[in-house]
Amino acid sequence: MxxxxxxxxxAAGVGLDNTLDSFSRGKRNAGRVTLFETSLPYPVFEVKDIxxxxxxxxxxxxxxxxxxxxxxxxxxELGSDLSGFRVGVCLGTTVASQLNDIEFYKSxxxxxSAPMTSANRYLKGNVAEFISRRFKVRGPxxxxxxxxxxxxxxxxxxxxxxxxxxxxxxxxxxxDEMNIVPLCGFGSLGVLSSELCMPxxxxxxxLNLGEGAGILVIETRExxxxxxxxxxxxxxxxxxxxxSYHLTAPRPDGAGLEASISKALSDAGITLADVSFVxxxxxxxxxxxxxxxxxxxxxxxxxxxxxxxxxxxxxxLGAAGGMEAVFSAAALREGWIPASAGFENRDENxxxxxxxxxxxxxxxYALSTSLAFGGNNAAxxxxxxx
Amino acid sequence: MNVLGMGxxxxxxxxxxxxxxxxxxxxxxxxxxxASYLKDGKSFAYLADIRNIADRTLLKKMRRSDKLSKxxxxxxxxxxxxxGIENIDxxxxxxxxxxxxxxxxxxxxxxxxxxxxxxxxxxxxxxxxSVHNAASSYISSALNIQGPTLTVTQFFFSxxxxxxxxxxxxxxxxxxxxxxxxxxxxxDVLGYIYNEKLxxxxxxxxxxxxxxxxxxxxxxxxxxxxxxxxxxxxTFCEVENxxxxxxxENSPQVDxxxxxxxxxxxxxxxxxxxxxxxIPAAAYSPLFGSMMTGSAFNCAAGALMLKEQIKYANPVRDxxxxxxxxxxxxxxxxxxxxxxxxxxxxxxxxxxxxxx
Numbered sequence: 001m002x003x004x005x006x007x008x009x010x011a012a013g014v015g016l017d018n019t020l021d022s023f024s025r026g027k028r029n030a031g032r033v034t035l036f037e038t039s040l041p042y043p044v045f046e047v048k049d050i051x052x053x054x055x056x057x058x059x060x061x062x063x064x065x066x067x068x069x070x071x072x073x074x075x076x077e078l079g080s081d082l083s084g085f086r087v088g089v090c091l092g093t094t095v096a097s098q099l100n101d102i103e104f105y106k107s108x109x110x111x112x113s114a115p116m117t118s119a120n121r122y123l124k125g126n127v128a129e130f131i132s133r134r135f136k137v138r139g140p141x142x143x144x145x146x147x148x149x150x151x152x153x154x155x156x157x158x159x160x161x162x163x164x165x166x167x168x169x170x171x172x173x174x175x176d177e178m179n180i181v182p183l184c185g186f187g188s189l190g191v192l193s194s195e196l197c198m199p200x201x202x203x204x205x206x207l208n209l210g211e212g213a214g215i216l217v218i219e220t221r222e223x224x225x226x227x228x229x230x231x232x233x234x235x236x237x238x239x240x241x242x243x244s245y246h247l248t249a250p251r252p253d254g255a256g257l258e259a260s261i262s263k264a265l266s267d268a269g270i271t272l273a274d275v276s277f278v279x280x281x282x283x284x285x286x287x288x289x290x291x292x293x294x295x296x297x298x299x300x301x302x303x304x305x306x307x308x309x310x311x312x313x314x315x316x317l318g319a320a321g322g323m324e325a326v327f328s329a330a331a332l333r334e335g336w337i338p339a340s341a342g343f344e345n346r347d348e349n350x351x352x353x354x355x356x357x358x359x360x361x362x363x364x365y366a367l368s369t370s371l372a373f374g375g376n377n378a379a380x381x382x383x384x385x386x
Numbered sequence: 387m388n389v390l391g392m393g394x395x396x397x398x399x400x401x402x403x404x405x406x407x408x409x410x411x412x413x414x415x416x417x418x419x420x421a422s423y424l425k426d427g428k429s430f431a432y433l434a435d436i437r438n439i440a441d442r443t444l445l446k447k448m449r450r451s452d453k454l455s456k457x458x459x460x461x462x463x464x465x466x467x468x469x470g471i472e473n474i475d476x477x478x479x480x481x482x483x484x485x486x487x488x489x490x491x492x493x494x495x496x497x498x499x500x501x502x503x504x505x506x507x508x509x510x511x512x513x514x515x516s517v518h519n520a521a522s523s524y525i526s527s528a529l530n531i532q533g534p535t536l537t538v539t540q541f542f543f544s545x546x547x548x549x550x551x552x553x554x555x556x557x558x559x560x561x562x563x564x565x566x567x568x569x570x571x572x573x574d575v576l577g578y579i580y581n582e583k584l585x586x587x588x589x590x591x592x593x594x595x596x597x598x599x600x601x602x603x604x605x606x607x608x609x610x611x612x613x614x615x616x617x618x619x620x621t622f623c624e625v626e627n628x629x630x631x632x633x634x635e636n637s638p639q640v641d642x643x644x645x646x647x648x649x650x651x652x653x654x655x656x657x658x659x660x661x662x663x664x665i666p667a668a669a670y671s672p673l674f675g676s677m678m679t680g681s682a683f684n685c686a687a688g689a690l691m692l693k694e695q696i697k698y699a700n701p702v703r704d705x706x707x708x709x710x711x712x713x714x715x716x717x718x719x720x721x722x723x724x725x726x727x728x729x730x731x732x733x734x735x736x737x738x739x740x741x742x
Contacts, residue, residue, distance in 0.1 A: 040505050097518050097539050098493050099575075105497045108575055112423045119579045126541055133731070140630060142547045145488065145518035145537045153536055160554040184505050185496065185513035240534035242481070242526040247450075248514045256532060263560075373514065374523030376535055 001162050002224050003233040003382075005076030005217030007068035007173075008326045010313040011045035011210055015071055016330055023312060023327075023338035024358060030196055030208060030314065035060075035178050042192040045210030045314030046178055058121055060211070061096035062130050064319070065175035068213035069131055072171065076217040077229060081136050085223075088139040088167035089132040090157045091215075092150025092174035093318040096127045097143060100181040127175055139167035144318075148281070149240075149372035150174050151214060151321025152380055156238035158218055168223035173322025175213035182317065183209055189248065191285045197315075198342040199282035199308035200289045200354050207283040210314020214323030233329050234383040236270075236365070239263025243375030250287055254295030256377040257369065261299065264379040268365065272300055275381075276363020277337055279328045281371045282308025282354070283315050284342065288371055290349060296369075297351030305361060307354045311341025321370040325380055328366040332384035337361055387553045388742060389611050389622040389689050390563070391469025393461040396607030396674040396683065397432035400439070400460060402468060406690060408673050410715060413701040416590045416603050416675065423578040430590035431572050432605035432675030436460070447528040450511055451520065452492045457608035458483060458521035458569040459528045465565060465610040466529060470620045480533040480561035481522050482552055484544035484568045486678035488518040488537075491573035521569050533561055542650075542729035543630065544568065545682045546737060549613075550628045556615045567610030568679040580604055580676075584649060592676060593704045594647035594669030595711060597658055602649025605675015609682045611689070617742060623692035626722065627738040640738070641720045642697060642712070643667045644684045646727040648676040656728045661709055668712045672702040681727045681737065688723040688739045695720055695741075 006016055011029040013019040022029070030043045047064065054067040073079070099122045107114035124130070132141035140161055144154040151174025158170035186192050186209060193206035218235055219227075241259035243251035250257075265271065278300070280292055296304060309327050316323060331337045340354030347353075366382045394401065397416060398408035408414075421429035436456050439445065441463070448459055462481070493516040499508035514520065519537035526535045534555070540547050545568045552564040580586070580602060587593075587601035613625065643661055647654045648671035661667050674683045691697060699715045725737040 038505060094517070097488060098516070099487075099490060100493055100497065102497055102500065105494055105575070106501060108423075108578060109498065109501065112578070114578070116579070116582050119582070123541070123583075126539065129540060138631075140547060140550065141540065142551070143539050145539050146522075146535075147517050147519050153534075156534075157536075157538075157551060160551060160558060160560070163558055164554040166550065166554070180505070181493075181496070181500075184500050184508055185510075185516070187506065188508045188510040188513050190510075240536070242523075242532050242535040244526045244530050244532045246527070247520060247523050248510075259532065372519070373517050374519040374535070375526060376519065376523075 001159055001218045001235045002221060002231045003216050003235060003329055004219050004224060004229055004231045005072035006326045006329055007072030007215040008323055009047055009064055009067045010212030010316060010323060011047055012312040014049060014051060020330060026339055026341060028196060028312060028341055036180050038180060040183055040187055041194055043196060043208050044178055045208060047211055059125060060177035061093055061127060061175050062125055064177060064213040065091060065127050065131060068215040069171055072215040072217045083136040083138060086139050086168045087137045088158060088161045088170045089128045089137055089141045090154040090170060090172045091128045092144040092154040092321060093127045093176050094147060094150060095176050095179045096125055097145045102180055131171060146376050147373035148317055149321055149370035149376045149378040150318035152370040152378040153240060155216060155325055155380060156240055156378060159235060159238050162220055168220050170218045171215060172218055173215035174319040176211055176317045176319040178209060178211040196342055197284035197311055199284040199310055199340060200293055200350060201343045202345040202347040204284045204289060207285055208314040210316040212313060212316045212319050212323055214319055214326040216325055232384055232386045233333060235380060236383040237264040237268030237381035239267060240378045245375050248373055250291040250371055252291060254291045256375060257295050257371060258299060260377040260379040264381045268381040270365055274365050275367050276361045277305040277366055279324050279366060279368040280306050280308050281369050282310055284310060292371060293350035293352055302351055304352050305355060305359060306352055307337050307340040324368045328368045328382045331361060332366050332382060335360060335362060387556055387613050387615055387625045388617050390614050390618050390620060391465040391612035392622055392686055392689055393464025394609040394686050395434050395457050395460050397434055398673055401464060405686060409687060409698040413672050421577055423581060429586055430603045432603060433572060434607045444528055448524045451524050452489055452515045454489045454569050454571040455521040455524040459524050461567055461608035461610040462525045462565050463529060465612040469612045470618060477562040478533040479531045480555050480564040481525050481531055481535040482548040482564060482566045483522040483537045484548035484679055485539055485570060486541050486544055487570060487576060489516050489520055490576060491571050492516040494575050542678050542727060543735050545679045546628055546735040549625060549737060552613050563612055563614045565610055565612055567608060568682040569608035570606050570677045570679055572604045572606040577604055591702055592648055592672045593702055594645060594671055595705050595709055597655045598653045600649040600654050602676035605677045607674055609686045621742040622689040623742055624740045626740040629736045631733045640665060640722045640724040642723045644688055644723060644725045645669045646681050646684055648680050650676050650678060651728060651730055656732060660726050663710055666710050666712045668700050670701060681725055684725045685737055688725055692720055692723060692739055692741050
């Protein structure tokens with residue numbers, strides 16, 4: 001399947017060019033929460049300037065999604081009316097799937113009555129359905145709510161749709177907003193860092209939450225040829241496997257992650273040796289980085305080029321997989337990966353270390369991994385040809 | 387794609403046998419529940435009872451889970467059991483859980499904790515169980531399934547989309563079996579929202595063929611299907627097609643139309659356009675309640691009817707438009723059943739179930 005469009009928005013920048021500029025300069029746009037009142041001291045990665053034409057009051061996830069979709073469609077030379085094409089929309093999210101509006105609930109809790117504004121927004125705010133209706137899409141629409149692997153799994157669903165002829169073009173990825181509920185939730189789990197996150201570092205103290213959206217336009221070869229387009233970027237493999245272990249902790253031996261990588265590689269028809277670099281999930285929590293780093297070291301060996309981009313974006317939950325697929329595709333195209341922001345000291349328990357400076361990559365394949373609550377593991381193989 | 391096994395839990399009890407009993411028995415008044423948002427404080431809902439579950443092994447594996455996850459695990463486990471398939475060694479089993487509202491009750495519990503104890507002190511257990519894919523995760527760990535595990539939400543078409551994806555996974559060889567199902571839980575806040583946006587049935591009766599005005603009775607429960615491209619002696623039926631919106635135009639002749647009318651749309655007249663004089667119609671929502679993913683329960687009824695070659699009478703037979711509706715339970719030759727759902731935008735989805 002060919003990638004004809006990329007769109008991204010995060011604290012690292014609005015649009016791919018701005019994002020790559022931040023990556024190149026090692027810029028980390030984190031700070032205290034400004035989007036809502038909170039006593040929690042953890043730094044977060046907020047998107048500061050959502051362009052006005054995409055901004056919708058009280059619908060932040062949709063605004064972020066719209067911003068990234070617009071860029072990806074522009075890239076793919078597709079307009080705002082897709083009714084002439086067979087298009088599917090599959091997007092991952094976490095926050096937008098829940099009515100976790102604390103003011104609504106506070107009102108209901110206190111008076112057994114609450115204004116319906118936020119409930120109405122929620123009922124009309126299914127992210128895939130919203131994008132589908134906005135662009136007059138005629139194909140399938142589905143929102144994936146697989147926690148932190150949602151974006152990656154949404155791309156996997158889109159691949160299945162394209163493989164099975166349910167659509168010719170797919171808009172896939174993820175979007176998520178900064179919200180008080182996951183902030184309190186991850187805080188309650190003790191996995192938030194009060195400093196800037198340090199993925200895979202010996203002294204890592206936890207994750208920073210972020211927000212954003214990452215979108216790919218994926219098409220069948222027939223569709224691309226019919227539209228007179230070309231692309232040198234491909235999604236060549238997707239794998240997903242469950243740990244079957246624990247609701248929040250990753251399986252210590254990384255078996256689920258290994259199975260998902262193995263499936264993605266076999267989908268692409270390649271071996272581990274063909275992988276140029278890995279864009280790891282790398283949240284900077286003690287457990288995630290230990291399990292993921294050990295597994296990557298075990299299967300790839302110590303010479304692996306790898307990174308985590310969460311030092312630039314924070315952990316954007318349901319958007320992360322979509323954003324990291326965009327970053328991986330862009331890295332293949334541009335021929336470099338950024339320094340893994342936040343990493344300084346090697347963890348002796350992890351046999352691989354992320355790159356510490358902007359690094360040339362000249363291979364054909366990249367691997368992007370996601371691990372999630374619930375024991376989900378997902379992996380994508382991205383490819384550059386020509 | 388074939389339905390090899392089926393598990394269900396709803397207000398009528400747990401298991402295919404209880405569901406068959408309910409189809410035979412017809413309409414029963416739903417439970418009267420306290421509804422603090424109403425002036426008289428009383429309402430109706432079809433609530434599933436999970437108190438007397440005997441599966442201690444399953445219970446042990448999900449002791450910290452919420453009701454939504456428990457219902458999902460029970461239904462998924464039973465779908466496996468009644469498929470008769472015991473050995474899945476070397477096979478890839480996928481899980482797709484479709485839900486409109488997910489673990490909203492636990493989400494509101496978590497918000498309660500934030501409001502009560504402050505931002506620093508809510509329970510991590512509540513938070514982790516409030517994540518949408520918790521139910522799928524519990525199914526995976528309780529049944530030791532390591533294949534792709536997905537949770538999806540699309541309000542009215544969540545279940546149909548999940549079925550469509552399961553078929554894709556099987557056709558691609560991504561899975562040998564897929565457990566597909568839905569889980570919904572009733573809660574006070576959801577009841578309030580329903581009450582604000584829809585009309586509640588003051589007598590507890592959903593009348594699916596009234597179309598306008600319509601009245602709902604909230605429901606909850608879970609139903610899972612074990613699907614595969616292979617067949618077994620226990621096979622319930624085949625899922626012949628899942629058609630969304632415009633694709634349904636040239637639909638084949640069916641022996642029964644089951645409509646998902648349940649009072650969840652402000653006006654359900656659109657269903658009338660999908661029905662014809664010569665094809666009988668049925669709607670079983672008065673047995674399990676109003677749910678955006680109610681299609682899954684109607685599919686369970688359809689699968690049972692195809693397996694047993696019995697048409698079950700409509701539980702509520704109010705028929706003001708004089709439609710051809712199934713009015714008595716009897717043996718019949720059933721080859722193909724269509725289950726129809728409309729969403730609030732007027733889009734239609736059809737699931738076609740065929741005799742195995």
